[in-house]
Amino acid sequence: MKNGENAIRFENVSKAFGKRKVLDGITFDLAAGGVYCVLGRSGTGKSVTLKLMIGLMKPDRGTIRILDREITGLDSRELAPVRAKVGFLFQYAALFDSITVGENIAFPLRRRGERSDEEIRRQVEEHLDAVGLEGNYDKMPAELSGGMRKRAGLARALALRPSILLVDEPSSGLDPITAKEIDEVLMGLREKHGATLVIVTHHITSARRMADEMLVLDNGRVVARGAPAELETSEVELVRELFRAEDVA
Amino acid sequence: MTNVIENAGRSVRTALAGAGDMVVFGLRALVSAVRPPFELVETLRQIQLLGWRSLSLIATSGLAVGVVMSMHTRSSLERFGAESMIPTVLGIAMIRETGPLVTGLLSSGRLGAGIGAELGGMRVTEQIDALESLAVDSFKYLVVTRVVACMVALPLLTIFFNVSAIVGGWAAETTVSGMTFGYYYRNAFSNIGFSDLIPSTLKTVVFGFLISSISGYLGYNASGGAQGVGQASTRSVVLSAISLIVANVVMVKFILFLFPS
Amino acid sequence: MGDFKKSLVAVFVFGGLILFAVGLFLIGDRKKLFSGSVDIYTEWKDLGGLQNGAIVRVSGMTGGEVRGIELPPGPEQKFRVRIRVVEDFLAILRSDSVAMIQTDGVVGNKLVEISAGTAKGAPLEEGSLIDSREPFEFADLISEASAVLANVRQVVDDSKGQLQEVLDSASTIAQKTDDFITQVTPDLQKAVSSGSKVAEDVQILTARVRAGQGTVGRLLNDDALYNNARNISADIRSSTSGVRDMIEEAKQREIVKDVKNVTAGANDVVQRANDLLREIQPNQGEGSSLVRDLRQTLFFANEAMSDFSESAEALKHNWLLRGFFRRRGFFDLDMISVEDYQAGARAPGYPVKRVWVPYHALFAQQDDEEALTEEGKRRLTQAMAELLPAAKTNAVIVEGYASGANRTEQFVRSQERAHLVREYITRAFLLRPNYVGIMQMGEVQPESGGAPWEGVALVLFQPQPLAPETVNANNPQSSSNGR
Structure with a gap:
């Protein structure tokens, strides 16, 4: 995937829960290889946008294309090849808590059809190293701290070397120092893999640190989009509020 | 007044819709179970978790139920001087009805709550989404495997329950009358036909299906954090126990219709 | 999933299946699903709840099952029951074998019991028809027992009258009938003791029934039946106490001292007694001695009692009363x-x-x-x-x-x-x-x-505890003790 091609494309996508419209005909393109931060108030559909990208939710209207493949209307099995190229880091990591950390990361490898236990072990150790969790293969998820869990979740999301990585609130529930560490791991990965990153956050500082482009959502629409430097001078009320909030923090 | 009626109407509609969803969910699990790909390893793992791990519970309960039933049977048969009928009566009671039903109810507690809570927990901590994101058909991987495992495990557990109940009954009897085990089990089976043993054991396959599909449905569709998980678990036990008892009535009627004794 | 866990699954699944197979085998074995068998027929007016598939026992050993029941073609006819028995039993089944319908315990199903025939009967073959006995009813037994007891009473009454007269006459004729009485007393005592034991059984039985325990009481709420049973017991008591009085009387008269006269006049006494008997019973043939007559009377009484014993045997098979009998050994x-x-x-x-x-x-x-x-x-x-x-x-x-x-x-x-x-x-x-x-x-x-x-x-x-011992008379199994 070369830079400049579209990795993700939303066209006129709407999604409502009961009477509450979360997305209201939203349209945007995200070019491959970039780092995008999606910002907005709580409950403005940031996480929903992310889940639509991997088919965990279906839009009410509109079309979504991932890596030039239309995914609206695909069932679980048809989605599988697309999902194999997209990694997802969940807000609380969502590690399978009945198996060890190592087995969590080995899980996608095994599902892909990897047979050799040694090969799996080797790859898992490599991924654990990459996120700074070496030596935690046999720990259960419950034994890890929040930050370590998030790293393990990241290692699992990257196990199949996806070309798109979706990240839901990387810093939520973490102290600022740990949150910064996670951000650094993400940036390091970007440099190593060159994957497209879509990061949902309400943490403007980390967004500014990482993002090539920022998208601000409000009332189910994209109200502002641009590089962090451009948005600093934005006329949009919400964007100004967001940047002010950072100053206070 | 109109509000009350409207509310009542709405809750009936919700309940019916929920029941309909549940039926569709269960049937989908059955259809999916016979369609490849088969999650064989995970199914075996579930048989181990749901079946083998329930064995001690089932065997202990079986022993206890056997002992208690034997004591009750003795006290009533003694009045007719028909102590020699104790094994026969116990054998019939266990194999025809008590064994399957008690195993079913115990399992709806042990397995229903387990499945409801586990899947509910996975749902609210996004583990199910995580599975999907890893290109795994979570329904097949989580629900179908458990449904199949329960349908396999329940009849087996029933058999173990019956065996331990007969052993327990003998243990209670031999302390009183010194009856030998050989005499006991031969008499326990003396009035039982194939039509007693086979249908009543196989009907627990339906129990297994009910328990796993109901608790699977409630867990898989749980929402609302820890509270939602607790609710899914509780409702799994209640609903699967009730449906099991009702289904049992229907099946007993049906079995008696097919095999009039 | 590790190998250990896999083997647990295997143990669980195969263990369960094996136990299930054992259950099936036990049932199949009991149903005698083997080939060498023949079908014979019998007929009943009343099936008493007998069903197709019921177990058949031959002389108490399970050996077949009921394979078919044909409805009677008309009101005066009987149900025809096809019975499949294992071929080996043909060795003891004969044309004079009798089939009965019995109950296998409390909740038990009905079963067919076929008695072994006698050597006089012809061998059976496929399709043979054997005799049957109609199912046993409790009320029938009571009426039968009451008839038997009436007989007993009559026999005892008769012999009492005769004896009294004999004894009265004997004392007046011979004065010293020591010899005679010592000869007769043991037999009489035997008669009395068996009589009173029968009475005791019936008494316990009626007391239990009267107490209305459990289902027995409910079943026997029928006053007529109950009174009947009570009368029987009263009858027996009065008849046996009659005999006892008579013995007492005999004993008092036995106080006779002079033995010399007895030995001397023994022949004479017998001769006179013979004459006397001829007087009392003119229809009796010549040459019947008093002793023979007494023996005959006692024989009748004995026979009547063993009739009753047979009825009691039947009663014993009735599950209602089984416990009562069992407790008595x-x-x-x-x-x-x-x-x-x-x-x-x-x-x-x-x-x-x-x-x-x-x-x-x-x-x-x-x-x-x-x-x-x-x-x-x-x-x-x-x-x-x-x-x-x-x-x-x-x-x-x-x-x-x-x-x-x-x-x-x-x-x-x-x-x-x-x-x-x-x-x-x-x-x-x-x-x-x-x-x-x-x-x-x-x-x-x-x-x-x-x-x-x-x-x-x-x-x-022995129901009473006793130091267990084996009495050896040519015992080949010297070590066996209460096997």
Whole structure:
């Protein structure tokens, strides 16, 4: 995937829960290889946008294309090849808590059809190293701290070397120092893999640190989009509020 | 007044819709179970978790139920001087009805709550989404495997329950009358036909299906954090126990219709 | 999933399946799903709830099942029942075998019991029709028992009148009838003691019924039935107390001192008594002596009582009253297989006294059949001497042992032996027939090795605790004790 091609494309996508419209005909393109931060108030559909990208939710209207493949209307099995190229880091990591950390990361490898236990072990150790969790293969998820869990979740999301990585609130529930560490791991990965990153956050500082482009959502629409430097001078009320909030923090 | 009626109407509609969803969910699990790909390893793992791990519970309960039933049977048969009928009566009671039903109810507690809570927990901590994101058909991987495992495990557990109940009954009897085990089990089976043993054991396959599909449905569709998980678990036990008892009535009627004794 | 967990699954799944298969096997085995069998027919007016598939027992051993029931074509006709029995049983089934419908315990299903035939009957073949007995009813038994007891009373009353007259006359004629009375008293006492035991049984029975315990009480709420039973017991009591009065009377008159006259006039007394008897019973033929007449009377009384015993035997099979009889030491040997009997299922923990009598001392071959010899009777008397007097009040089981080519032959021969011995000791020692059971043990190898044991063993079961001991009379199994 070369830079400049579209990795993700939303066209006129709407999604409502009961009477509450979360997305209201939203349209945007995200070019491959970039780092995008999606910002907005709580409950403005940031996480929903992310889940639509991997088919965990279906839009009410509109079309979504991932890596030039239309995914609206695909069932679980048809989605599988697309999902194999997209990694997802969940807000609380969502590690399978009945198996060890190592087995969590080995899980996608095994599902892909990897047979050799040694090969799996080797790859898992490599991924654990990459996120700074070496030596935690046999720990259960419950034994890890929040930050370590998030790293393990990241290692699992990257196990199949996806070309798109979706990240839901990387810093939520973490102290600022740990949150910064996670951000650094993400940036390091970007440099190593060159994957497209879509990061949902309400943490403007980390967004500014990482993002090539920022998208601000409000009332189910994209109200502002641009590089962090451009948005600093934005006329949009919400964007100004967001940047002010950072100053206070 | 109109509000009350409207509310009542709405809750009936919700309940019916929920029941309909549940039926569709269960049937989908059955259809999916016979369609490849088969999650064989995970199914075996579930048989181990749901079946083998329930064995001690089932065997202990079986022993206890056997002992208690034997004591009750003795006290009533003694009045007719028909102590020699104790094994026969116990054998019939266990194999025809008590064994399957008690195993079913115990399992709806042990397995229903387990499945409801586990899947509910996975749902609210996004583990199910995580599975999907890893290109795994979570329904097949989580629900179908458990449904199949329960349908396999329940009849087996029933058999173990019956065996331990007969052993327990003998243990209670031999302390009183010194009856030998050989005499006991031969008499326990003396009035039982194939039509007693086979249908009543196989009907627990339906129990297994009910328990796993109901608790699977409630867990898989749980929402609302820890509270939602607790609710899914509780409702799994209640609903699967009730449906099991009702289904049992229907099946007993049906079995008696097919095999009039 | 590790290998260990996989093997747990395997243990769980295959363990369950194996246990299930064992269950199926137990059922299949009981249903006798093997080929060598024949169908015979019998007919009943009233099936009493008998159903297709019911178990069939031949002489107490499970050996087939009911394979079909045809409805009677008309109101005066009977149900025709097709019975499948294992071919091997044809060795003991004959045209005079009788089929009965019985109940297998409380919740038990109805089953068919076929008795072994006698040597006189013709062998059965496929499609043969055998006789049947209509299902037993409790009310029938009561009426039967009441008729029997009326007979007993009449016989006893008659003999009482006769005796009184005889005794009165004898005292006036001979004055000293010591000899006579000492001759008669033991027989009378026997009669009295059996009579009063029958009365006691019936009394306990009626008391239990009157107390209305459990289902029995509800079933017998019928006043007529209840009164009937009470009358029976009163009848017996009055008749036996009549006999007892008579004995008392006889004893008082026995206070006679002069023995010389007795010996001198003994012949005279007998002669006079003969004359007297002729006077009292003019229809009696010439030459009948007083003693013979008395013996005959007592024989009738005895017979009447054993009739009652048979009815009591039937009653014992009735599940309502089974417990009552069991507590009094009666056991339904039909219900116990030889293996269970050997394992002590009949009366676990009961002290047992066993006397062995070998075959060669007992029987001789007579017209293809075994019969008791005089030597055999002497040996049985010797053996009984060890068991008496406890054998009068406790259950005695005659175990028959016989070798043979196959199980059926062993079964039949050991049963015949036990039967002959039972018949003899019951008669000779005036044992109550329902206290004496038989158990056909078949072929049993002595523990010490060697040829299978042939003969019988008399076994005394005592309800009271007793230091267990084995009485050895030519015992080949010196180490066996209450097997």
